[in-house]
Amino acid sequence: MFTIFFIxxxxxxxxxxVKKQNEVTPQAIKSISLARVIILVAMAIVLMTSxxxxxxxxxxxxxxxxxxxxxxxxxxxxxxxxPLVEVQKLDTRIQAYTMSGVKDEGAVxxxxxxTSLSSDGLSLKLDVTVWFKLSENETxxxxxxxxxxxxxxxxxxxxxxALRDVTVMFTATDIYxxxxxxxxxxxxxxxxxxxxxxxxxxxxxxxxxxxxxARVKEAIDEKIAAEQRSQQMVYxxxxxxxxxxxxKVEAGGIADAQRIISNTINPQYLQWKYIExxxxxxxxxxxxxxxxxxxxxxxxxxxxxxK
Numbered sequence: 586m587f588t589i590f591f592i593x594x595x596x597x598x599x600x601x602x603v604k605k606q607n608e609v610t611p612q613a614i615k616s617i618s619l620a621r622v623i624i625l626v627a628m629a630i631v632l633m634t635s636x637x638x639x640x641x642x643x644x645x646x647x648x649x650x651x652x653x654x655x656x657x658x659x660x661x662x663x664x665x666x667x668p669l670v671e672v673q674k675l676d677t678r679i680q681a682y683t684m685s686g687v688k689d690e691g692a693v694x695x696x697x698x699x700t701s702l703s704s705d706g707l708s709l710k711l712d713v714t715v716w717f718k719l720s721e722n723e724t725x726x727x728x729x730x731x732x733x734x735x736x737x738x739x740x741x742x743x744x745x746x747a748l749r750d751v752t753v754m755f756t757a758t759d760i761y762x763x764x765x766x767x768x769x770x771x772x773x774x775x776x777x778x779x780x781x782x783x784x785x786x787x788x789x790x791x792x793x794x795x796x797x798x799a800r801v802k803e804a805i806d807e808k809i810a811a812e813q814r815s816q817q818m819v820y821x822x823x824x825x826x827x828x829x830x831x832x833k834v835e836a837g838g839i840a841d842a843q844r845i846i847s848n849t850i851n852p853q854y855l856q857w858k859y860i861e862x863x864x865x866x867x868x869x870x871x872x873x874x875x876x877x878x879x880x881x882x883x884x885x886x887x888x889x890x891x892k
Contacts, residue, residue, distance in 0.1 A: 716788035727784030
């Protein structure tokens with residue numbers, strides 16, 4: 586914008602010089618005057634436009650005056666600035682940088698997974714995504730000391746270094762299974778130290794994949810499967826024990842019931858039940874004849890309480 590304003594200013598000066606020439610006709614003078622007015626209006630518009638800067642949501646603007654980064658930060662919205670300054674816009678939203686072994690998945694084309702050695706000497710390939718954002722108040726210092734290529738200068742090398750430094754503190758089995766969260770926690774602490782004072786804030790480390798040597802992965806999978814089988818066996822034994830206890834209680838209840846019935850049944854009770862049964866047979870719609878042995882007292886001849 587400043588370049589356009591400067592060009593228009595030169596044109597006005599040239600027209601003014603031409604207008605003062607004696608050879609210029611009155612008609613030409615009138616045309617030059619009209620052109621000067623139009624150019625002056627255009628200069629005013631350019632000047633006003635240069636003084637207004639719109640910053641989009643999730644961004645900030647850092648003014649740069651004659652190559653010098655200013656300390657003030659322009660927030661989202663419409664801002665009035667010195668027409669002579671250049672505004673560098675920076676994204677302060679959460680950004681993701683991925684280093685992956687899968688083609689076209691990471692920021693770098695091809696295999697960009699991080700290869701590192703564990704404490705037991707095994708070579709691991711790690712796929713990682715870093716969530717980070719820029720600190721709004723520190724963007725002038727970031728721009729002044731690092732520039733806009735902060736990902737290549739800070740985020741990428743710091744992440745790869747942190748992963749390698751922390752990996753040598755853990756065994757391959759720990760990273761792959763039991764101590765994965767501890768591994769990520771140590772990387773987070775390491776990266777936060779690397780980003781401190783640089784205007785970059787770490788949000789989260791995502792360990793997306795851990796690729797082990799084939800023989801190691803098979804051994805770990807077998808170990809995990811064995812532990813699961815052992816837990817399943819413990820569950821089965823507990824279940825069988827509970828079922829045995831249930832059957833024992835059930836058998837005791839049946840024995841007690843049989844003992845009570847055996848001790849309480851007498852001839853009068855059996856005689857009454859016998860008469861009730863005959864009554865039901867008489868009222869039945871089916872012509873059925875039932876012959877049961879009984880004594881003179883109409884007591885069914887059953888083998889009761891005989892040892």
